Amino acid sequence: MNKYIVSLLLTANLLLVQFCFSSELNTYQTKPFTVVLDAGHGGHDPGNLGGGFKEKEIALDIVLKVGEILKKSPNIKVVYTRKDDSFVDLYVRGKIANDAQADLFVSVHCNAHNSSAHGTETFVLGLHANKRNFEVAKKENSVIYLEEDYEVNYAAYDINSPESFIGLTMMQEEFLDQSVFLAKAIQDNFTSNLNRVNRGVKQAGFIVLHQTFMPSVLIETGFLTYKPEGTYLNSKKGKGDMAESIANAVKKYKTHLEENVGVDxxxxxxxxxxxxxxxxxxxxxxxxxxxxxxxxxxxxxxxxxxxxxxxxxxxxxxxxxxxxxxxxxxxxxxxxxxxxxxxxxxxxxxxxxxxxxxxxxxxxxxxxxxxx
Ligand SMILES: [Zn+2]
The missing domain is CATH 3.30.70.1070 (Sporulation related repeat)
Structure with missing residues (x-):
């Protein structure tokens, strides 16, 4: 872990995020807490096929399960960017979340590497802190080439250049603290409840995270290329475990918000x-x-x-x-x-x-x- 990530984590630990909605308290209480769940890839984009497993299927199964769990919670509304094997443009995923005026955006993926790398990592939008983070983002960003009119829709991005930083708008910077809080809660659950190898909370320039205007994270649930991990993630138990950890982290985030809402x-x-x-x-x-x-x-x-x-x-x-x-x-x-x-x-x-x-x-x- 580099210094930047360490300090980010420390910051997350020290956070005293106090959301004071005093005058909006009534509206806040009636408006459901909306979570947009985004299963990576889909349709003619299978995602990575490491170990013969299919990222698009594993991501979808996990996401549907997260939604099922969250829907049982009072006052949580779940919106999916896809509920089946369909192809959804990256910018459309962001638009779905923005149109829903979501409180959170959670994107689920699986990693791949030509080594025995394994473990979970959760990203928030930011600078590619190192080459490895850049490569993860580049791989996920490259799905734009499967979209029609990508030259038009993504003219602002140069996904092949590690130096070309996907700049954060001030609006997105606003959400950094909240995004890190959620990312850390997810990683903590993976590690302490499921004994997954913790690769940490990281920052990189993911286009899909750049499109949303709310706290947003992208979860790499593990490496399909590492046989034991791929097998676990592809199993019913693995998907269920991962989903439960993600859902619990979302609930923790929601509780954290509510505990700090206004001064009642x-x-x-x-x-x-x-x-x-x-x-x-x-x-x-x-x-x-x-x-x-x-x-x-x-x-x-x-x-x-x-x-x-x-x-x-x-x-x-x-x-x-x-x-x-x-x-x-x-x-x-x-x-x-x-x-x-x-x-x-x-x-x-x-x-x-x-x-x-x-x-x-x-x-x-x-x-x-x-x-x-
Ligand atoms: Zn992916």
Whole structure:
């Protein structure tokens, strides 16, 4: 693992992702959590055929199983990019997810290599950190050559050049933290529940991930070219195991979001055995605390000029590990930071969230708020 990935993982561990949907709480609760499940390849694109196994079939079986499990969960909606052996263009897969206004995009694949390489790895969109990551992305990206009009639809990409970085838009950078959280949860499940070899959370320039505007991951469930792994992945048990691990990671992600949604004073306070607080709107903030709105995070150092951030001002940037985080505003008032967040949302930073600092250290928002 190189330094960048290590620091990414550390960052994921340290993340305090607080999603505060206060004023949107009602809509949030009624809108189902939508997961787009994307089985790689299909139709005249078989994917890799390592060991005589078919990537397109294994990916589809796993994805359908993930969907079956998730559908049993309350308030989860599942959308598939394909439910059968059909060919779907990469950009159409992204469009399906964007049109569904999905909360997550999960793409499932199988790896191949002319060595005895084996194990699972989960990718988020980013720089090809090394040659190996580039090769995985290149292989998966090369399916565009099987599409009609690929020259037109993918003119912006040069998939043969490791130097040609598929640039992230700020909108996608925003989702990096969330994507890494999910990727890590998936890898953790594969490793601790299924004893799969852990190749880690990685970044590379996958076109399919570049097309979506929501937290997105691409899972390489294992190497079909490594006989024991190919046999496992092709078995009913293997597919079922993998699906369960993926579904559980998605549920963990959803719970993580919900636990950090808004600051619901009624539930917060009832934990402490206090009386009815449903009429409370104001909050008392501990001394030494300030709030900012995190609007984006990513690997690039973007200048903190308001024109780079849709006119929001002031913008501050902090580097944690190798990830830059971008914050809008700073205030000691919780009411004010909520307004700031609404402002950020109205400018298009829909997944922005409130971050609290106590004496310069990032802390959980709920931990610094006390009821009146
Ligand atoms: Zn694939």
């Amino acid at each position: 004073f009624s539930s917060e306070v009832s934990d402490h055995g206090q009386t009815d607080t449903s009429n409370q709107t104001a909050s008392v903030v501990e001394p030494g605390v300030s709030f900012r709105v995190q609007i984006a995070a990513g690997s690039k150092a973007v200048e903190t000029k308001s024109y780079n951030f849709k006119g929001l001002d002031p913008i501050s940037r902090e580097k944690e590990g190798s990830v830059f985080r971008y914050y809008y505003g700073e205030t000691t008032s919780y009411e004010q930071v909520q307004q700031m967040r609404q402002n950020a949302i109205s400018k298009g930073y829909k997944s922005s969230f409130i971050v609290a600092f106590k004496n310069g250290e990032k802390v959980k928002v709920q931990s610094v708020l006390k009821s009146n």
